[in-house]
């Protein structure tokens with residue numbers, strides 16, 4: 001058997017922030033078991049793909065990637081493990097597909113078993129798996145091995161009980177469970193000591209956080225008391241869990257950033273009901289109004305699905321209408337893709353033709369691009385607090401990438417200020433994707 005301490009691991013992550021965070025947990029678990037990490041699949045003994053099952057695109061990519069890795073390795077020994085949501089969603093397919101050369105599978109609640117799964121794989125040479133979902137696992141005893149940076153992700157709850165009919169998450173990640181306030185606060189103190197300036201609280205349904213008599217509003221308050229952490233963000237919330245108390249904390253607590261993600265999914269009441277979103281167009285619009293009254297400078301973003309089962313042109317027009325009325329600062333837009341296990345896959349036929357989904361998403365994209373540009377242009381001339389995140393951008397070594405409190409990216413020329421610092425900047429230019437400006441000296 002290969003000695004454990006000789007093994008090199010390479011992990012590749014697909015999908016959402018929660019998966020990025022889970023990779024950090026996995027790295028911490030494997031480091032404790034004395035594995036080492038490498039930066040590419042060529043020098044690794046074990047390659048793990050931390051996968052996403054939310055849309056079709058994501059899972060096709062993973063199949064292609066397994067074949068690519070095998071091809072690149074040209075017969076040199078390599079173990080391949082599938083982690084994350086595909087592991088729970090497609091376990092049988094993954095295990096039985098003879099064309100897919102993989103060695104082990106671990107679901108989102110089984111990461112503590114990874115050292116054993118890897119070892120067993122070397123010992124027996126057989127495909128093995130653990131995709132058991134837990135009602136309790138929150139990894140509250142694992143301090144993630146994070147990438148260096150300004151922001152730290154921190155999962156305060158895991159799982160989802162909402163069962164939106166299109167969504168696979170309740171099946172791949174199981175039921176909701178939250179960490180205790182004191183455990184989260186202890187980790188945030190640790191993060192501050194490690195030099196992080198911002199923490200982003202994560203959860204599949206983060207604002208349904210509930211533990212020991214505390215709700216999400218009181219968790220935010222507790223986290224905000226930690227010295228050294230200057231900005232707090234959270235994602236992804238559900239519109240059903242925004243009591244006034246939570247909106248008031250966002251409005252009044254200077255550390256809580258003025259940015260809320262409010263996934264609309266559809267603007268039509270019949271489709272919202274088919275999706276089991278539990279709100280109507282009117283209730284959503286009222287929540288937006290209340291949020292903007294309480295927090296006038298709030299930036300709002302959203303998620304939209306076009307072409308959900310039976311959605312007509314007229315019903316899609318309701319989504320357009322709501323987008324025009326709300327004028328989100330940004331939006332993530334997706335074509336509906338049927339996922340195995342979901343309620344929609346059992347009850348509602350995926351009957352909107354691909355060409356119509358494409359037409360709708362193109363229309364929505366164009367509209368949103370225009371709205372985002374106008375909303376960004378409205379900031380020109382304003383002065384905002386910006387946190388310097390990177391001392392270069394993808395395009396230029398002479399510029400810094402910074403972020404406004406409202407989550408908008410702002411590019412500023414290099415100067416005598418550094419990563420992790422907050423400065424005042426005046427906004428001079430805008431595009432649909434972000435801002436440019438100058439730091440005030």
Ligand code: 5AD
Nearest residue numbers: 166167263303304305334335336337
């Ligand atoms: N098809 C398309 N988009 C989906 N999403 C979730 N499930 C699906 C699906 N089956 C989108 C939703 C959700 C975001 C994370 O992904 O908009 O808010």
Ligand code: SF4
Nearest residue numbers: 160162163164167169
């Ligand atoms: Fe999926 Fe709905 Fe839960 Fe979000 S709230 S993870 S969309 S089931």
